[in-house]
Amino acid sequence: MNTSTNLQGLPGVFEEEVSPEGKLRVSFGPQHPGSGHMRIILTINGDIVEDAIPDVGYVHRGVEKMCEYKTYIQNIPHIERPAIHDSAGTTLPYILATEKLLDLSEKVPERAQYIRMLLAEMNRMINHFYFLGILGIFMGHSTVTTWGMGDRELLIETAAMMTGARVTFSFIVPGGVRTDTPHGFEERLLKSCDYLESRVKTYKDYLLENPFARMRMENVGIIKKEDAIAFGLAGPTLRGSGVKSDVRKDEPYLLYDTVEFDVPSYPEGDAMARTKVHIEEIQQSIAIIRQVVGKMKPGPVKIPLRGQIRGKIGDAYARVEGARGMNSYYIISDGQVYPYRVRVNTADSRNLAIMRRVLQGVRVADVPVVHWSLDYWPVAADR
Amino acid sequence: MKITEFVKGFMISVNTGIQHLFRKRMTTMYPETQNYPTLDMYAYDPRKGIAVSGWRGRHYLDMTKCTGCQLCYIACENISEAIEMVPLPETNYPQNKKKIFPAVDYGRCVFCGFCVDACPFYALYMTPVAELSEYDRNDLYYSPYELSKPPAVNPTPRAKEKIDIKRGVYDER
Amino acid sequence: MKDEDLLRILKDSLSAYSPVKVDKNRIKISLQAETLHDVAEKIFSIGFNYLHTICATDYPDKQEFELNYIVGSMDDDKRNNIIMLVTRIPKSNPSLRTVSDVWKAAKLEEREEFEMLGVNFLGNDELQKLYLPEDWNEIPPLLKEYKLKRWVDEERNRHGLVIEKVEHEH
Known part of the structure; x- marks a missing residue:
């Protein structure tokens, strides 16, 4: 069995073929609803996947190059577009790195930091409900699909109340956030949290106890801790592989060191463990939101920045825990109004590295479940 | 998986499903009810440097305040290039000597609202009107006159949303 | 681990390379390209087993590439620390030894930097196209020579305002 991380060996024009030993090579995607904007070239022997080569790049849009041609503010709308499920988690490291270059990190008002945390946690829940929804599609469990999308809608509308947009918020800017919370926002957010907490139990009963869902997810796509x-x-x-690591705990940014929460982790490393982590994280996000709303005091939400922003000459590296993992930005500035170089590093592109290895040996019917449970979103990975 | 575990898990999940038969329907019946999260306009206060939260839909241009300074155009030119400055020689506003006003192409606009943040004269806002679909792409180009029409008041009342742990999220009719 | 403690450990094992604290939790080590692999193995043995990213940057006026290896750790006491290994290689011979035998995650990152900037990582067996289309025939796109068609440097540093001609009839 080939266990290298090599993704290559791609044919220019792909043709399905049967090898003399009876192995069939099929293209899984890129239009397949289970694969997203990518394809996986599967070599299958009977029902078992012997090799799976991910072919990515269908949605590469050159974000890193575009960043060099736009000002620090103009970069915000387009860097959040690759990851529409987690636009706050994708913008936040960029903003934190930019603030380091502007010497603003210490000056951001407390209320702005709390609002950023609220938005980041809401976005984490939005992403996790979306995860559960699409997991339902991939397992053929259509009830969870509609539930996940419906519950996500509640949070999206709450976020839209404050930010004015449903998924691409463009809300976090250097120096703070763009607006204060509107009238009735906290009330509705807490109400939604109460409702969603009751939903978490429903998901646990319906998805984690369900013997058929367990059969689909347990012991497939196992990733070892090492x-x-x-x-x-x-x-x-x-x-889900037993590493209890979370940037919010490891290197607390914003005011995450003032709130209490757990980092759920499971040692099994299979698709079920990853799903459990998602569901538990929804609970932890609700706990964080309740603490943050209790701590928020009236005050300024932004340092007004006049004129064109110029970063100081130097570099900055910032990382945050986005919904799908660690997102980080490395920005080099040469003192111009445009960044000199921006390196975008998303969790999705990191999770791609193991896809070939983890798909080897699973059954064809399990490929969508394993693929989706890896938290790989092609658009954010291709950048 | 043991058979007892199987039966127990099966009963739990079926029971959860049955409980949902007695819940209200979550679907919003569009367009009879329109569930906008907010009906406020997105505006920016350049003196304080903070925006006022609201829905970022199509723009509203106050032609009596626009000075033709092109700052919205400059803010947009690297983002989506949706704003163009249009000369309107027939207008006669004292503050706008150059007689140019912004026009927005909604085929390109990404609704980020940074043009509103760039306006120092309280001339540009964003309204809660987001239903901008047209049959012709060229109809998505809004001239300054179209932008300066006040947004139509939403004729359908906003649905009263109820969030209830027992009965679910539903619109009260 | 506090930065001072880590600096002490690094100075013991890497005394020749003068690690510098550049920011909170960020330690930078500037080194020669030939010694990069040794230093990578050394900091891996200290516990820096989690590669974040590799960032290559083009400096056309010096005819150099700067490579920045950003490495973190999954050891319980070093999770907040990040070490940046910075090295420069000439553009005329843009090649250096791969670190994918130290960190497996480096394989994909190196492949991306090869594709986007043309840096050749010796020993990495899969330096091929990843994100770019199969029929891409131009120079690597993240080089500064490669200009996006419209936004050339003259426009970047312009001072006057340019108003586009309006062709719409309204």
Whole structure:
């Protein structure tokens, strides 16, 4: 069995073929609803996947190059577009790195930091409900699909109340956030949290206890702890392999050191463990939101920045725990109004590294479940 | 998996499903009810440097305040290039000597609202009107006159949303 | 681990390379390209087993590439620390030894930097296209020579305002 991380060996024009030993090579995607904007070239022997080569790049849009041609503010709308499920978690490290270059890190008002935390946690829940929804599609469990999408809608509308947009918020800017919370926002957010907490139990009963869902997810796509670290995996995929790592705890940014929460992790490393991590994280996000709303005091939410922003000459590296794992930005500035170089490092592109290895040996019917449980979103990975 | 575990898990999940038969329907019946999260306009206060939260839909241009300074155009030119400055020689506003006003192409606009943040004269806002679909792409180009029409008041009342742990999220009719 | 403690450990094992604290939790080590692999193995043995990213940057006026290896750790006491290994290689011979035998995650990162900037990582057996289309025939796109068609440098540093001609009829 080939266990290298090599993704290559791609034919220019793909043709399905049967080898003399009876192995069939099929293209899984890129239009397949289970594969996203990518394809996996599967070599299957009977029902078992012998090799799976991910072919990525269908949605590469050159974010790193575009960043060099836009000002620090103009970069915000387009860097959050690759990851529409987690636009706050994708923008936040960029903003934190930019603030380091502007010497603003210490000056951001407390209320702005709390609002950023609220938005980041809401976005984490939005992503996790979406995860559960699509997991339902991939397992053929259509009830969970509609529930996940419906519960996500509640949070999206709450976020839209404050930010004015449903998924691409463009809300966090250098110096703070763009607006204060509107009238009735906290009330509705807490109400939604109460409701969603009751839903978490429903998901546990319906998805984690369900014997058919367990049969689909248990013991498939196992990632060992050593592999998870060596391949640099991130987020729920890493924690589902028994590594209790979370940037919010490891290197607290914003005011995460003032709130109490747990980092759920399971040692099994299979698709079920990763799903459990997602569901538990929803609970932890609700706990964080309740603490943050209790701590918020009236005050300024932004340092007004006049004129064009110019970073000081130097570099800055910032990382945050996005919904799908560690997102980080490395920005080099040459003192211009445009960044000199921006390196975007998303959790999705890190989780791609192990896809070939983890798909080897699973059954064809399990490929969608394993693929989705890896928390790999092609658009954010291709950048 | 043991058979007892199987039966127990099966009963739990079926029971959860049955409980949902008695819940209200979550679906919003569009367009009879429109569930906008907010009906406020997104505005920016350049003196304080903070925006006022609201829904970022189509723009509203106050032609009596626009000075034709092109700052919205500059803010947009690297983001989506949706704003163009249009000369309107027939207008006669004292503050706008250059007689140019912004026009927005909604085929390109990404609704980020940074043009509103760039306006120092309280001339540009964003309204809760987001239903901008047209049959022709060119109809998505809004001239300054179209932008300066006040947004139509939403004729359908906003649905009263109820969030209830027992009965679910539903619209009260 | 506090930065001072880590600096002490690093100075014991890597005394020749002068690690510098650049920011909270960020330690930078500037080194020659030939010694990069040794230093990578050394900091791996200290516990820095989690590669974040590799960032290559083009400096056309010096005719150099700067490579920045950003490495973190999954050891319980070093999770907040990040070490940046910075090295420069000439653009005329843009090649250096791969670190994918130290960190497996480096394989994909190196492949991306090879594709986007043309840096050749010796020993990495899969330096091929990843994100770019199969029929891409131009120079690597993240080089500064490669200009996006419209936004050339003259426009970048312009001072006057340019108003586009309006062709719409309204």
